[in-house]
Amino acid sequence: MSRKLLLEKAHVEGIRGYEVYRREGGYRSVEKAFKMAPADIVEEVKKSGLRGRGGAGFPTGMKWSFLAKPEGVARYLVCNADESEPGTFKDRYLMEFIPHLLIEGMIVSSFALGSNVSYIYIRGEYDWITDILDNAIAEAKQNGWLGKNILGTGFNCELYVQRGAGAYICGEETALIESLEGKRGNPRIKPPFPAVKGLWDCPTVVNNVETLAAVVPIINEGGEAYSKIGVGKSTGTKLISSCGNINKPGIYEIDMTISVEEFIFSDEYCGGIPKGKKLKACIPGGSSVPILPANLLLTTAKGEKRMMNYESLAEGGFATGSMMGSGGFIVLDEDQCVVRNTMTLARFYHHESCGQCSPCREGTGWMERILKKIENGRGEMKDIDLLWDIQRKIEGNTICPLGDAAAWPVAAAIRHFRDEFEWHVLNPEECLARNYGLAHYADPVHVPVLA
Amino acid sequence: MDIQFSGEKLDKVQEIMKRYPEGKHKSALIPVLHIAQQEFGGWLDTPVMDYVAGLLKIEPIEVYEVASFYSMYNLKPVGKYLFEVCQTGPCMLNGSDQIIDYIKQKLHIRAGETTADGLFTLKPVECLGACGYAPMMQLGKTYREHLTKEKVDAIIDECRAKVN
Ligand SMILES: Cc1cc2nc3c(=O)[nH]c(=O)nc-3n(C[C@H](O)[C@H](O)[C@H](O)COP(=O)(O)O)c2cc1C
Ligand code: SF4
Ligand code: FES
Numbered sequence: 005m006s007r008k009l010l011l012e013k014a015h016v017e018g019i020r021g022y023e024v025y026r027r028e029g030g031y032r033s034v035e036k037a038f039k040m041a042p043a044d045i046v047e048e049v050k051k052s053g054l055r056g057r058g059g060a061g062f063p064t065g066m067k068w069s070f071l072a073k074p075e076g077v078a079r080y081l082v083c084n085a086d087e088s089e090p091g092t093f094k095d096r097y098l099m100e101f102i103p104h105l106l107i108e109g110m111i112v113s114s115f116a117l118g119s120n121v122s123y124i125y126i127r128g129e130y131d132w133i134t135d136i137l138d139n140a141i142a143e144a145k146q147n148g149w150l151g152k153n154i155l156g157t158g159f160n161c162e163l164y165v166q167r168g169a170g171a172y173i174c175g176e177e178t179a180l181i182e183s184l185e186g187k188r189g190n191p192r193i194k195p196p197f198p199a200v201k202g203l204w205d206c207p208t209v210v211n212n213v214e215t216l217a218a219v220v221p222i223i224n225e226g227g228e229a230y231s232k233i234g235v236g237k238s239t240g241t242k243l244i245s246s247c248g249n250i251n252k253p254g255i256y257e258i259d260m261t262i263s264v265e266e267f268i269f270s271d272e273y274c275g276g277i278p279k280g281k282k283l284k285a286c287i288p289g290g291s292s293v294p295i296l297p298a299n300l301l302l303t304t305a306k307g308e309k310r311m312m313n314y315e316s317l318a319e320g321g322f323a324t325g326s327m328m329g330s331g332g333f334i335v336l337d338e339d340q341c342v343v344r345n346t347m348t349l350a351r352f353y354h355h356e357s358c359g360q361c362s363p364c365r366e367g368t369g370w371m372e373r374i375l376k377k378i379e380n381g382r383g384e385m386k387d388i389d390l391l392w393d394i395q396r397k398i399e400g401n402t403i404c405p406l407g408d409a410a411a412w413p414v415a416a417a418i419r420h421f422r423d424e425f426e427w428h429v430l431n432p433e434e435c436l437a438r439n440y441g442l443a444h445y446a447d448p449v450h451v452p453v454l455a
Numbered sequence: 456m457d458i459q460f461s462g463e464k465l466d467k468v469q470e471i472m473k474r475y476p477e478g479k480h481k482s483a484l485i486p487v488l489h490i491a492q493q494e495f496g497g498w499l500d501t502p503v504m505d506y507v508a509g510l511l512k513i514e515p516i517e518v519y520e521v522a523s524f525y526s527m528y529n530l531k532p533v534g535k536y537l538f539e540v541c542q543t544g545p546c547m548l549n550g551s552d553q554i555i556d557y558i559k560q561k562l563h564i565r566a567g568e569t570t571a572d573g574l575f576t577l578k579p580v581e582c583l584g585a586c587g588y589a590p591m592m593q594l595g596k597t598y599r600e601h602l603t604k605e606k607v608d609a610i611i612d613e614c615r616a617k618v619n
Contacts (some may be wrong), residue, residue, distance in 0.1 A: 078476070090543045090582040121476075128489070128527045130585050131596045164474040169485050169525035172581070186481035186517075188524040204479055245587060247545045253587035291544060291582075332586070334545050348544045352581045353527075 007233060008257045009221040009241045011405035018026025020136065022143035025104040025264070031149055033223035038157050045116035045365050047407040049219060058175070058212030059082055059290060059330040061314055064219075065227075068200040071206040080208045081119035082184065083110060086125040086168060086175035090291035090352060094243040097212035097255040099126075103140040103350040106455030107163065109216040111149055112223055114161045117209055121162050124213075125180050128169040137165045168215050172356035176404050177210040178202075178401055179358065190358050191404035192236075192421040199296035214243050238313035242331055249337035250287075251275035260313035264288070267303050267312050268335065281337040284442050288317055289329025292348050292409035294416030295342065296326050297445035304448060322416065338442035346417040347375035353410035364407040367398040370412055378425060388425050392418050401441055421445070458506045464490055468509065468510060481513055484521055488528060497537065498529035531541040534576035536614045539593040540602075542579045546585035554578055554590045554602050561611065574614065 018024035035213035071355050087095045114122045144150050144274055152160045168174050174183045181203050202208025222230045227336040231239045247253045252275035265274045283298040305324040310316050312450025314328045374391050376381050378396035395411035428435040475482040495503045499522050508515040522528045542551050554592045558577050562570050569576040588600035
């Protein structure tokens with residue numbers, strides 16, 4: 005069983021309230037951090053090897069060390085709780101059940117970065133969680149962990165929760181900043197990066213909820229100890245939100261040493277696929293990452309067991325691998341239709357495109373329309389090539405990565421499931437009545453033998 | 456309708472504006488629009504947006520461009536109960552299409568429409584971060600998860616009972 009660093013106490017009775025949280029050892033990391041120099045905290049986080057849990061996996065300590073520190077200019081820490089990537093619902097769980105962990109992590113991080121006012125930008129739909137966080141912040145403040153001259157250190161820190169209003173793009177850090185400034189969520193052109201010019205043009209660090217929560221065990225146990233959990237550059241623990249066709253959907257904290265197969269089939273995690281059905285495909289890291297057929301999901305093209313960590317999930321690149329992404333793990337059973345699933349994702353990206361760049365604004369609409377056409381039995385063979393062509397023209401040609409995020413799922417679906425698309429074109433009536441099924445997608449991977 | 460926040464809401468607006476540095480009170484726009492939508496009938500009519508612009512001392516166009524960007528703001532009237540049913544991949548894999556069809560059938564409305572009695576609006580939406588508890592919908596402040604036809608019936612009855 006994996007060691008839990010974030011959710012170990014999440015189900016202790018009353019942990020949502022300050023008293024119990026503190027009794028269980030909460031806020032120790034703040035006491036410890038206040039005895040350290042801010043630069044040493046950044047150093048500890050660097051040592052831990054922690055990588056951003058929002059999707060990109062960028063090393064957190066390095067990001068922190070890039071923060072500009074011009075004299076007399078405020079710096080800001082903003083927590084990204086926008087969580088809108090389909091398949092991802094882990095931050096919600098953490099904030100809902102153990103809100104003080106995020107607040108504790110934010111106080112330590114604010115101290116390390118010199119942020120006297122920090123914000124949690126939360127997706128607008130998480131209305132009840134906003135109340136939970138507001139409550140927890142009020143409790144933390146009453147008990148002297150926030151406000152002026154915290155614990156007599158001279159450090160001041162206020163924490164506010166800001167609700168968004170329904171826009172996936174506001175999870176992109178520069179769009180989030182625009183939104184926090186009271187504007188439309190249009191991503192900014194980088195550079196300048198937020199570390200130099202972010203919120204109100206001040207140096208800003210944007211980090212995911214889970215990233216900031218992980219700062220607590222890193223400070224408590226030391227960066228070195230944290231880095232020893234996991235494997236390679238996948239240090240510490242990772243929250244995985246699993247959904248789709250599995251027996252036990254939910255949130256699992258894993259230490260990144262288990263295999264994908266164990267994660268899906270063991271009773272400790274997803275508990276296998278309902279009704280004894282077979283595994284067809286999986287999107288292992290949120291809707292933006294490439295979908296893999298069962299065979300490549302469980303075994304890399306080299307014939308090795310695929311593991312639940314950053315490196316192994318990406319093994320083989322986009323040709324035969326995928327990504328850890330946000331940890332949104334979506335499983336498709338043998339009765340699901342990859343074309344329809346891809347269509348819902350294309351519709352999602354079309355709806356969520358901010359519209360600033362034409363390849364994304366127009367391309368996502370085209371992809372949605374063509375996928376609907378194929379799904380509804382009105383597709384032609386040349387539509388599949390057109391679809392491929394459109395996604396190629398979006399990728400890399402846009403201001404922000406939403407364009408890529410829209411292109412990748414379509415590319416991977418065609419790359420690995422082209423015959424399913426062709427079957428729709430060739431069987432326009434049958435495809436309305438039934439799905440293509442498992443076909444050969446779980447067949448053993450052909451491993452090239454080197455001479 | 457008289458467009459004017461109650462004293463309590465005005466205090467709330469003042470409190471929100473204090474969360475940002477001097478001169479950056481435009482940041483209060485999104486939270487204040489949430490309050491306005493809740494107070495003035497579940498949607499943002501132009502006079503409501505103009506009122507918010509006046510409160511925050513910004514131009515009306517700055518409010519319109521924000522209100523039209525975010526999907527939680529309704530720019531047209533909606534029913535008393537707004538069923539926001541998620542239709543994205545993970546929910547689809549667990550039967551959200553069937554739930555949406557069932558609601559359409561039961562309430563005799565299409566997506567985006569409101570029932571003749573003004574009670575219910577159906578709004579298919581994109582992923583709400585409840586993918587593991589699919590199919591699901593948002594109803595007011597809370598989520599209704601693991602939906603079945605029976606649960607949908609019960610939710611509709613519950614709403615009807617509240618107005619009677
Ligand atoms: C379209 C888009 C949506 C994103 N949504 C989120 C999100 O909901 N939550 C999040 O933490 N990061 C999201 N990100 C990543 C952020 O831009 C940013 O990299 C992240 O918040 C950095 O925090 P981390 O380093 O702690 O992961 C998104 C990125 C893009 C391009
Ligand atoms: S890629 Fe899409 S979402 Fe990103 S800035 Fe361009 S149009 Fe907006
Ligand atoms: S896909 Fe429906 S809540 Fe995420």
